[in-house]
Amino acid sequence: xxxxxxxxxxxxxxxxxxxxxxxxxxxxxxxxxxxxxxxxxxxxxxxxxxxxxxxxxxxxxxxxxxxxxxxxxxxxxxxxxxxxxxxxxxxxxxxxxxxxxxxxxxxxxxxxxxxxxxxxxxxxxxxxxxxxxxxxxxxxxxxxxxxxxxxxxxxxxxxxxxxxxxxxxxxxxxxxxxxxxxxxxxxxxxxxxxxxxxxxxxxxxxxxxxxxxxxxxxx
Amino acid sequence: xxxxxxxxxxxxxxxxxxxxxxxxxxxxxxxxxxxxxxxxxxxxxxxxxxxxxxxxxxxxxxxxxxxxxxxxxxxxxxxxxxxxxxxxxxxxxxxxxxxxxxxxxxxxxxxxxxxxxxxxxxxxxxxxxxxxxxxxxxxxxxxxxxxxxxxxxxxxxxxxxxxxxxxxxxxxxxxxxxxx
Numbered sequence: 001x002x003x004x005x006x007x008x009x010x011x012x013x014x015x016x017x018x019x020x021x022x023x024x025x026x027x028x029x030x031x032x033x034x035x036x037x038x039x040x041x042x043x044x045x046x047x048x049x050x051x052x053x054x055x056x057x058x059x060x061x062x063x064x065x066x067x068x069x070x071x072x073x074x075x076x077x078x079x080x081x082x083x084x085x086x087x088x089x090x091x092x093x094x095x096x097x098x099x100x101x102x103x104x105x106x107x108x109x110x111x112x113x114x115x116x117x118x119x120x121x122x123x124x125x126x127x128x129x130x131x132x133x134x135x136x137x138x139x140x141x142x143x144x145x146x147x148x149x150x151x152x153x154x155x156x157x158x159x160x161x162x163x164x165x166x167x168x169x170x171x172x173x174x175x176x177x178x179x180x181x182x183x184x185x186x187x188x189x190x191x192x193x194x195x196x197x198x199x200x201x202x203x204x205x206x207x208x209x210x211x212x213x214x215x216x217x218x219x
Numbered sequence: 220x221x222x223x224x225x226x227x228x229x230x231x232x233x234x235x236x237x238x239x240x241x242x243x244x245x246x247x248x249x250x251x252x253x254x255x256x257x258x259x260x261x262x263x264x265x266x267x268x269x270x271x272x273x274x275x276x277x278x279x280x281x282x283x284x285x286x287x288x289x290x291x292x293x294x295x296x297x298x299x300x301x302x303x304x305x306x307x308x309x310x311x312x313x314x315x316x317x318x319x320x321x322x323x324x325x326x327x328x329x330x331x332x333x334x335x336x337x338x339x340x341x342x343x344x345x346x347x348x349x350x351x352x353x354x355x356x357x358x359x360x361x362x363x364x365x366x367x368x369x370x371x372x373x374x375x376x377x378x379x380x381x382x383x384x385x386x387x388x389x390x391x392x393x394x395x396x397x398x399x
Binding site: 032 | 226229230233234237238241242245246249251254255258259262263264266267326327330331334346349376379380383
């Protein structure tokens with residue numbers, strides 16, 4: 001039990017503290033509860049929005065070609081094609097492989113085969129200092145289809161009237177071109193054989209038309 | 220517990236504790252605007268919990284003290300809080316009471332000065348005890364060992380009295396010197 005002097009001292013202390021009091025501002029429980037609920041709604045809305053953005057980002061990242069996927073691949077170098085330094089890729093499609101042409105890097109020799117002769121159109125064959133053998137359609141007629149084969153390129157040109165150009169690396173040891181099964185061009189080392197017109201720059205112009213015997217029709 | 224039952228419990232806790240909380244916070248930090256903001260925020264957080272703590276008084280005191288510390292660290296924000304509330308409304312000094320006729324403005328300033336120079340722990344102990352907090356509630360609210368609360372409280376009271384009497388005597392001496 002506290003003695004009277006202690007009690008008196010405590011009362012004096014209480015009086016001193018009361019002397020510095022301010023009245024409490026009016027505040028009701030309802031107001032506090034409303035503030036709490038509003039804050040909860042804001043938090044829920046924020047979390048929902050954040051979840052939505054996250055889900056949209058994940059979904060977008062799963063779509064091939066999407067900007068998000070591109071960004072992620074660039075940022076983390078995921079799935080980037082690995083090319084051996086100093087060696088060009090074995091094959092490389094031209095700008096529009098199926099519709100307009102095809103290209104690849106031959107190792108020793110190459111064979112280009114046109115499946116059919118055509119009622120019109122021509123084929124120009126040129127030697128190039130590059131490493132790629134390139135077959136392209138140079139006119140906008142009905143498209144031929146190009147495909148790589150184990151030893152070169154096959155062109156499905158039935159019904160086409162287009163003209164073509166083939167660039168052959170000058171350094172290649174051997175190259176052969178056939179139209180409808182007939183040889184129209186060959187290169188063995190530096191020696192060229194052309195069933196068409198060979199100009200001084202060793203560029204060969206061959207007609208895509210064939211006679212029944214397989215040779216170019218007379219001019 | 221259902222939402223309505225919790226709301227009823229919260230309302231009861233608010234009605235019985237709000238003024239007490241504001242009062243000791245006001246005494247503790249000497250800033251009625253800050254005390255009002257912290258008291259409101261403390262109860263908003265209590266309601267946001269969705270359930271009552273085991274010891275409401277200790278929880279409220281502990282959260283409020285942390286909020287005051289946070290606010291006092293952000294001195295810039297504290298200034299904004301002070302500016303936000305127009306002066307002269309609920310934050311005005313109370314009308315003079317008979318008690319205040321006895322205690323001069325000088326004495327009030329001395330009380331404030333002594334509280335401000337006390338350590339945070341001693342100040343909180345003194346003011347919470349003044350609101351009737353038990354030793355157990357004080358130990359929970361301030362993170363103290365319950366067995367040491369009595370000793371710490373006695374020291375705090377003694378420190379307050381000594382400092383107050385010393386300052387009051389000095390002021391009395393100054394007044395006497397000025398008279399002669």
